[in-house]
Amino acid sequence: MSPSTEPLPPAMPAVVPGRPYTHEMVIVHRVFRRESALLPRLVGAVPAGDTERARAVTEHVEEYAYGLHHHHHLEDELIWPLLRTRAGAQDDLVHRMTRQHASIDATLERIQPVLTDWRDSADQGTARTLADLLEEHRDALSEHLDDEERLLLPLVAEHLTVAEWDLVGRRGLEALPKNKVLLALGAILEDATDEERAWFLGRVPLAGRLLWRFAGRRQYQARCRTLRGTPETD
Missing domain, CATH: 1.20.120.520 (nmb1532 protein domain like)
Structure with missing residues (x-):
């Protein structure tokens, strides 16, 4: 299998201590x-x-x-x-x-x-x-x-x-209404790189990460299927 010709996504900028991470x-x-x-x-x-x-x-x-x-x-x-x-x-x-x-x-x-x-x-x-x-x-x-x-x-x-x-x-x-929080998280993670996903989820409390893993991901995929016809995030 030949190597992918797709360009690698840019690395996340480094966090600078004491500065906002924009x-x-x-x-x-x-x-x-x-x-x-x-x-x-x-x-x-x-x-x-x-x-x-x-x-x-x-x-x-x-x-x-x-x-x-x-x-x-x-x-x-x-x-x-x-x-x-x-x-x-x-x-x-x-x-x-x-x-x-x-x-x-x-x-x-x-x-x-x-x-x-x-x-x-x-x-x-x-x-x-x-x-x-x-x-x-x-x-x-x-x-x-x-x-x-x-x-x-x-x-x-x-x-x-x-x-x-x-x-x-x-x-x-x-x-955000409580019932929209996981959908909002899914929308953010959809186009994020693996590194960005890890960073975002690392800022979410453990209970929230577990909720995303066991319920939120499926909820967001169902939302994408309803609107677009296909799931858009894993």
Whole structure:
């Protein structure tokens, strides 16, 4: 059997003692990148008139939008004000992040009424309009995530404390309904490398790791089968 020609995934950046480990944000961003790319395809695959399937996809779109909105709200509340105070020379970058958040919110606002109409009708013309709006949203989000990872996360690592950074993750977890925690973990682990999975799971309490192993993995795979037709994580 010949060696694989697939490039090896990049190694995780090293943890720097006393500095926020911002690579975890990159891993979380992959969830939003993947789902924002998937949503237009899910909408387009719903047969005309199949309102039961349209309702299931609509629920997923709304859960995605809620998760993204909350993610950005935490940044607006817990990260950008600290950077404005401590990295004043980079204030234009912080303003760029807030403007991009507003633009992304605007795309989601345009999506919502069309999504509601499509949920109740599963009309193909409405589906095409909705898919176009979701693509527009994805474009705005991708630009923002690229900028944030390239320009802002280095400032976070330099100017925030570990405790301040950890608060962002803790508040994000606290906002999740209890019955969505394992699904969220599965979404994070799906595109993670083996090294990243080990790191993330190592931060989960033992009881949570056992729950993931014996129930959460199957729950997430079932969710993927329902939405996409195939399991997406092992």
